[in-house]
Amino acid sequence: MIKKHQFTQIILEILTQYFDENAEDIFQNSPLLQYLNIKTKSANKGSKSRPSLGNHYALYVLVEDYINKGFYNQNNYEEYEGARFSDLLRRQRELPFGEKLQNHALNHRLNMEFSKYFPTIEQKPILRDVETSRYWINENLLIIEVSKIKYNIALVVKHIIDAYVNARQQSFRDFMSYCDELLQIENKDNNDAVNFIKTLLRPNIDARVFEITSYAILKTFYAEQKIFWGYSLEELTEDNLILYKTGRTNANDGGIDFVMKPLGRFFQVTETIDVNKYFLDIDKVQKYPITFVVKSNETTEKIKEKIQQQAKLKYKINAIVNRYLDSVEEIINLPILHEYINTIIEQGNISDIIQEIAVQSQLEFNLNSSNNN
Structure with missing residues (x-):
């Protein structure tokens, strides 16, 4: 049973934009979307400070690379030489709150946490070749089958993470305005x-x-x-x-x-x-x-x-x-x-x-x- 929270509704709304009446079924059948549901429960809370975005962004930059290289809804990703680690890390650090991120999420932390939440699922989100420092998103987790029809959730994953980051930024924007006010006070x-x-x-x-x-x-x-x-x-x-x-x-x-x-x-x-x-x-x-x-x-x-x-x-x-x-x-x-x-x-x-x-x-x-x- 998926535990729903305030941001779950945003996830379902995004899914509906892409998949209409199949949104709920895709959600229920996707471990990756359920993982994101777990990882976005703090979106509207102020109890934590800096969003812990390492795992979000490791997933984000690999999905983004997958989309940008033209593999979305194509059938030739298995031929891809993989994304370079240096490119992925640089992209992570360009994202909001990502300027200090290290390599841990890309190398092992995302896969370890995913396994913790889904111990019976053999597939891991990140595939990598240690010798060449090349990385791939696990396409098997992006392709969800509902009623014998296959749906690719790559765009949805990227959209959800963008929405989560925007939600987390709002509390900081409020505080930034307070700080501007401080100097006037x-x-x-x-x-x-x-x-x-x-x-x-x-x-x-x-x-x-x-x-x-x-x-x-x-x-x-x-x-x-x-x-x-x-x-x-x-x-x-x-x-x-x-x-x-x-x-x-x-x-x-x-x-x-x-x-x-x-x-x-x-x-x-x-x-x-x-x-x-x-x-x-x-x-x-x-x-x-x-x-x-x-x-x-x-x-x-x-x-x-x-x-x-x-x-x-x-x-x-x-x-x-x-x-x-x-x-x-x-x-x-x-x-x-x-x-x-x-x-x-x-x-x-x-x-x-x-x-x-x-x-x-x-x-x-x-x-x-x-x-x-």
């Missing part, structure tokens, strides 16, 4: 600026937006704090705390999100209260203490309690559990970020948050280039 009433920032601190806000906003708040908040340090009491150095962003926002790169100088504190931003996520972050820095910035209104005590409960179920041994919990240096939730905003207002530095959000958003969402298009 900056010199106006602080109440407008504060209200705007607080709208970005909701449990259902886009994770990418939350990471940018929390970074701007924390950087501004800590900038007013000073420490004195040195190698002797006679020679102490006075320094403000500086927070650095260490990589792409909400990237699945195995890194730490923020680092503070000169204290060397690590900060990790997360949407979940999942012990596996927390302990994975702790393990990758060899149990170095980490401050977790959590997109939640639950109290820090409740969050810690949930982490502890999950940890006990997972590990059973108190010594192991306590070792991990000792590495949770601090938990910063949404109410604490609101408190920090109030402190920043009292210090008269609210415009610093706005400027930082605008800068980070321009970097993350490519606002300059978007505005020029």
